[in-house]
Amino acid sequence: MSEGPVEGMIGTMGVEKYSRRDLLKWLALLAFSSSGISSAVPQTWIQPSQRLEGAAKPPNFLFLLFDTLSARHLSFLGYPRKTTPNLARYAERAIVYHAHTAAGNFTMPATASLLTGTYPWSHGGYHLFGMLREPYVQRNLFRELAQDYWITTFTHNAIVTGLFDQFHASIDQIVPSRDLALLSLPVSDRFFSHDFISSFWGERILRASGRELPGSLFLSFLDQEIRPSALEDLKKRFGKQYPRGLPTNLYGLFFRLEPAIDWIQERLVQLEKPYLAYCHLFPPHEPYATRQDFIDTFIDGWAPPSKPVLAFSQNISEEELLKARRFYDEYIAFVDAEFGRLLDGLDRSGILEDTYVIVTADHGQLFERQIHGHDTSTLYEPLLHIPLLILTPGQTFRQDVYHRTSCVDLLPTILHLAGKPLPTWMEGRVLPPFRPANDESDRAIYAVEAKRNPNSAPLQTATVVMIQGRYKLISYFGYERKKDDTELYDLENDPEEIENLVPVKGSLAQELKAELQAAVDSANRGFIEGTF
Amino acid sequence: MDIFKLRLPSKKDYFDLFLVVAFPIHIWAIFIFLKKAPILILPLNLYHMLGTAAYVLVSALVESLVVFSVLFLLSLLLPAQLFRSRLLPTGTVIILLASISAAFIHFHGVWRIQTVGYSLWAGGWVLFGVVSSIPAVYWIGHHPRLQTAIRSTAERLSLLSQVYLFFDGLAILLILLRNLT
Numbered sequence: 159m160s161e162g163p164v165e166g167m168i169g170t171m172g173v174e175k176y177s178r179r180d181l182l183k184w185l186a187l188l189a190f191s192s193s194g195i196s197s198a199v200p201q202t203w204i205q206p207s208q209r210l211e212g213a214a215k216p217p218n219f220l221f222l223l224f225d226t227l228s229a230r231h232l233s234f235l236g237y238p239r240k241t242t243p244n245l246a247r248y249a250e251r252a253i254v255y256h257a258h259t260a261a262g263n264f265t266m267p268a269t270a271s272l273l274t275g276t277y278p279w280s281h282g283g284y285h286l287f288g289m290l291r292e293p294y295v296q297r298n299l300f301r302e303l304a305q306d307y308w309i310t311t312f313t314h315n316a317i318v319t320g321l322f323d324q325f326h327a328s329i330d331q332i333v334p335s336r337d338l339a340l341l342s343l344p345v346s347d348r349f350f351s352h353d354f355i356s357s358f359w360g361e362r363i364l365r366a367s368g369r370e371l372p373g374s375l376f377l378s379f380l381d382q383e384i385r386p387s388a389l390e391d392l393k394k395r396f397g398k399q400y401p402r403g404l405p406t407n408l409y410g411l412f413f414r415l416e417p418a419i420d421w422i423q424e425r426l427v428q429l430e431k432p433y434l435a436y437c438h439l440f441p442p443h444e445p446y447a448t449r450q451d452f453i454d455t456f457i458d459g460w461a462p463p464s465k466p467v468l469a470f471s472q473n474i475s476e477e478e479l480l481k482a483r484r485f486y487d488e489y490i491a492f493v494d495a496e497f498g499r500l501l502d503g504l505d506r507s508g509i510l511e512d513t514y515v516i517v518t519a520d521h522g523q524l525f526e527r528q529i530h531g532h533d534t535s536t537l538y539e540p541l542l543h544i545p546l547l548i549l550t551p552g553q554t555f556r557q558d559v560y561h562r563t564s565c566v567d568l569l570p571t572i573l574h575l576a577g578k579p580l581p582t583w584m585e586g587r588v589l590p591p592f593r594p595a596n597d598e599s600d601r602a603i604y605a606v607e608a609k610r611n612p613n614s615a616p617l618q619t620a621t622v623v624m625i626q627g628r629y630k631l632i633s634y635f636g637y638e639r640k641k642d643d644t645e646l647y648d649l650e651n652d653p654e655e656i657e658n659l660v661p662v663k664g665s666l667a668q669e670l671k672a673e674l675q676a677a678v679d680s681a682n683r684g685f686i687e688g689t690f
Numbered sequence: 691m692d693i694f695k696l697r698l699p700s701k702k703d704y705f706d707l708f709l710v711v712a713f714p715i716h717i718w719a720i721f722i723f724l725k726k727a728p729i730l731i732l733p734l735n736l737y738h739m740l741g742t743a744a745y746v747l748v749s750a751l752v753e754s755l756v757v758f759s760v761l762f763l764l765s766l767l768l769p770a771q772l773f774r775s776r777l778l779p780t781g782t783v784i785i786l787l788a789s790i791s792a793a794f795i796h797f798h799g800v801w802r803i804q805t806v807g808y809s810l811w812a813g814g815w816v817l818f819g820v821v822s823s824i825p826a827v828y829w830i831g832h833h834p835r836l837q838t839a840i841r842s843t844a845e846r847l848s849l850l851s852q853v854y855l856f857f858d859g860l861a862i863l864l865i866l867l868r869n870l871t
Contacts, residue, residue, distance in 0.1 A: 288733025350745075353868040356738050360745025363726055364719070369799040373722035373746055375715050375792050377753050612732050 216306060216576050217551060218513040220426065221436040222500070223272075224493055225265060225315055226443040226532065228522030229258065229543040231483075231490055239456050241490045244498025245517070249547060250556045252517075253591065257562045258546035259625065260521040261605050263532045265317040268520040268565060269438065273298045273321065275569030275584035278606040279622075279681035282613045287320050287355055289613060291684075297583055299569050300328035300434070303576060308430040312338065312418065314440035316358065316409040319347060323354035335411050338418045340396070341388055343410030385410075398450065402485070405447040407440050415441050419496050423503040431512075432576075438520070441493045444531065446485035452492040456484050462526065465656055469640060470535050471528040483525040514575060515549040516568065535607055537623045537632055538655055542605050548589075559590050562625055564603045602626045604677065610637070616682035624674040625649070629659075631670040644671055699765060699777040707761060707781045709848035709855075712754035714789035716854040719750040741868055744861035751858040757785070776830060779840035782847075783826045791819035 229235050234246035235256065261271035262278050270283035274294050278284055282291040289295075300309050311322050312333040322332050334351070336342035350357035364373040365381055372378035392412055396404055404412045422437055429435065441447075461480055497517070504510050522541045523532055532541055546563065566586030573580055574588045587593065587601075608620035619636030628650040635642045646659040646667045660667045698704075723746045730739050761781050772780070795812045803811060830837055 285733030289735055289738055346745075350865075350869055353741060353865070355734070356741030356868065357745050359730060359734070359738075359742040360749065363723055363742070363746055364749050366722075369802070371722050371725070371796050371800055373719045373726075374749060374753055375718040375789060375796075376757055378796070379792070610732070614735065 216432045218429075218432050218509075219307075219434045219572060219575075220422075220504075220509070220513050220515045221434070221438075222422075222497070222515065222517045223269075223436070223438045224442065224497075224517075224519050225438065225440050226521060226523050227490065227493070227519035227545060228540045229519075229545045230522065230540045231487055232545055235545065238460060239458070239487050241456075241487050242494040244494045244501070245545070245547070247498065248501050248517075248549065251553050252515075252547040252549045253553075253557045253559060255546035255548075255559045255563050255589070257560060258518070258544055259562065259564050259603050259605065260519070260542045260544045261565050263521050263534065263537055263541040263605070263607050265315055265520050266321075267606060267608075269318055269321060270294075272518075272520065272565040272568055273300070273325070275299075275566050275586045277566060277585050277604050277681070278608060279604075279617050279678065280585065280684070283321075284606075284608040284611055284613055286317060286609075287358055289355060290321075290324055291613070293583075295324050297581065298325050298328070299436075299572065300325050302569070302573055302578060302581070303434050304328040306432065306576070308433040309436070310425070310429065310433065311436045311438075312421070313438035314339070314405075314407050314411060314413055314418070315438055315443075316344070316347075316407055316411070318438045320355050320358065323352070326352065333421075335407070335413075338421055339411050339413040340392055340404065341410075341412040343385060343388070400447050401450055401453060403445055403447045405441055406445065407443075408445075413440070415439065415493065415496050419500045422500060423507070426504065426509050426513075427507050434572075439493075442486060442489040444482075444486070444523075446482070446489040448485070448489040448492040452488045452495070454488070455491055456487050463654055463656065465526045465654065466658075467527045468645065468658065469634060469643065472530060472534070474528050474530050479525045479528075479530055482530050486523060486525070510549060510551070512551050514551060514572075515547075516572075517545065517547040517549075518565070518568070519544040520565075535609070535621050535634070535637070537605050537607055537621050539630075539649070539653065542623065557591065561590050562603055563589055600627060602673065602677070616685045617678055622674060622678060624670060624677065626670060626673070629666070629670060630655070631667065631674055633671060633674055646670070703777045704762065706778050706844060706848050708754065708758045709851035710778070710782045710844050711758045711761065711785050712751070712851045712854060713847045714785065715754045715757065716747070716750045716851065718789070718793065719746050719753075722746075740864060744864040744868075747854070747858050747861040748865060751855070751861075761785070772827070772831075776837055778844050779830050779837045780827050782840050782844045783830060784823050787819050787823050787826065791815040 231237050231239075232242045232245060233240045234242045234249050234254075260268045262268040264286075266283045266286060266288060267278035267281075270281045270290055271277055274281045274290070274297055276294065276297070280291075281294040282288070300311075303309065309329050310331040310333065311329055312335075313319055313322065314335050316335070319332075319335060322329060326332060332351075334347060336348065342348075344358070344361055346357035346361040347354055365378060366372035372381075374381070389412070392404055396414070400414075405415060406412045418437070418439055422435070426433075426435060462483075464476075501510070501515070504513075504515070509515075521532055522539075522544055524530065524534060524536070524538060524540050526540065527536070527538070529536060534541075544565070546568075564586060566584070567589045568586070570580050570584050570586050571589040571592055574592055580588070603625045605623040606617070606620060607622075608617060610619045611617055621632065621634050624631045624633075628648055630647045630649050632645040632647075633642075634640060634644075644660055644667055645655075646663060647655045647657070648659060649655075723743060727739070730742060734742065761784070765777055765781075792815075794815045798806075798808055798811045806814075830840065
């Protein structure tokens with residue numbers, strides 16, 4: 159019996175031919191699509207290690223990570239403002255994850271989790287420019303692929319530069335941020351690139367800014383003179399193109415996104431194969447310096463539902479939040495346009511035919527409950543819900559995944575796709591649809607915010623999230639100005655996290671909290687056993 | 691060469707002046723480092739904290755050399771009467787007044803002074819430094835006992851500076867170690 163279009167679709171994925179039984183199974187799975195567990199195209203378990211058999215070379219990987227890109231602001235995932243027409247275009251030929259979750263609410267914990275396949279309570283990257291715990295410096299994506307892959311990395315984000323510094327022994331080429339910048343004021347990465355973290359902190363102490371005292375008594379005056387004049391010069395050159403200011407990483411790097419996009423396009427075709435290119439681009443992180451052609455795109459009077467103020471309010475007015483949200487959305491539209499330009503270029507050059515393109519973010523951004531940004535101790539969904547698209551080589555159709563997934567799952571997935579064994583220390587697991595069919599068990603997903611907890615101590619002051627099935631438990635503990643507290647949400651019926659269910663589902667909250675506490679205790683065991 | 695020897699103060703005077711210059715610069719740098727140390731304790735381990743301290747100390751050493759070279763140039767350019775015979779006391783007073791002015795200028799942002807703008811505040815303290823240096827230099831020139839008192843103060847400061855220089859040396863070694871291994 160001919161299997162028609164289904165065979166054609168699967169055929170493009172390179173999976174072995176399917177029988178009539180499989181077709182019936184897909185049709186059955188299609189029936190679940192309305193209940194949110196299936197997809198436009200039937201869910202199939204792709205086994206790349208099989209599909210790679212006979213392939214001449216392992217696949218290439220391109221990571222495109224956009225900093226602070228909340229899935230809750232992307233039109234291709236349901237946001238009412240049309241922020242992402244280009245992501246939508248490429249989603250039509252990608253695996254689209256609808257419930258992908260960051261492991262932290264800012265770059266350090268979230269990116270370290272992505273790169274190590276472990277949660278922040280294991281790797282210990284809780285702080286802005288911190289160190290990972292020693293064992294995890296040796297346990298990361300780059301090290302696992304270093305033997306077989308050419309590895310190149312680029313980032314605008316100084317925190318990620320700190321991570322690259324810790325992993326540098328396994329990276330073939332770390333392209334310095336300043337190479338693709340208009341102006342780079344820091345000197346630590348220039349002169350002490352192999353000792354970035356300490357030299358960065360040293361420089362930060364010496365130069366300071368704003369209301370901080372500089373550690374340099376006299377030379378800091380020269381610095382204060384040079385900085386404004388250099389910026390003034392840039393303003394003259396690019397002021398019209400970027401009326402809201404030039405994109406900056408907030409640590410003295412001023413850049414445009416376009417050269418980074420051009421560089422990725424040009425560089426990939428030259429790279430030795432197989433390669434892993436990890437590009438962590440700073441936009442749409444604030445300041446929301448969108449390009450002139452996207453200014454005022456979303457003056458539409460739209461406002462999200464109002465949400466209760468429960469913890470860590472920054473007392474930001476609704477009006478200010480709406481304005482910041484609009485600026486953020488307009489910045490996303492610009493990022494999306496550049497994403498489209500990049501993918502079109504990669505498509506033309508044939509890169510998409512032999513490369514897995516992984517598009518994701520480190521964490522999201524919050525514009526609600528009187529809080530703006532991600533410098534907060536809360537872990538609401540706009541902060542944790544991040545996009546994930548995987549374009550498999552030569553894929554021509556869309557596949558939606560509604561399972562709850564975590565950023566810690568990316569490392570095992572990549573190793574699986576590269577045909578590598580999975581180390582036991584990883585806390586993630588292979589993503590669907592690549593996951594073996596016998597690995598269906600439900601599991602909890604976690605996120606941790608512990609800026610106020612020392613890296614070298616057990617987790618005592620933190621906000622920890624556990625998502626188990628449809629329920630999300632948020633636990634705050636150890637804070638000086640806030641008593642220990644718990645919130646519980648039903649993400650299926652209340653995805654906006656408006657109704658805290660603790661008063662009505664007390665016993666469920668207790669049960670989940672006990673489970674969460676057991677996970678925290680288990681994570682803290684490393685200190686008792688001396689493995690950290 | 692003899693002209694230079696006549697014009698230039700002794701090497702010991704220069705070295706003592708360098709130590710005096712290094713004193714406020716190191717004190718300030720260490721004060722700021724200790725002030726910010728609690729932020730570092732959270733993310734860094736001891737080795738990286740020592741590394742950060744090493745960068746701060748070495749920068750203070752470089753800054754001391756830069757500021758000293760300005761005074762050195764002044765000693766070459768200004769009339770010999772002004773500097774050669776009393777390099778150490780004059781230089782000490784100038785550097786201490788300049789340090790006090792600089793510190794107060796930096797505190798503008800920290801104290802959140804709203805009533806006086808930064809330019810006016812900074813300009814005021816620069817003026818204080820310059821205006822107070824002129825009579826100080828004059829008095830030193832005419833009061834040998836004042837010169838002796840300042841010289842003995844400078845020598846005491848120099849002792850502390852030598853301790854800082856010792857740690858600067860260790861800091862250089864640590865930075866080399868961290869960057870070359």
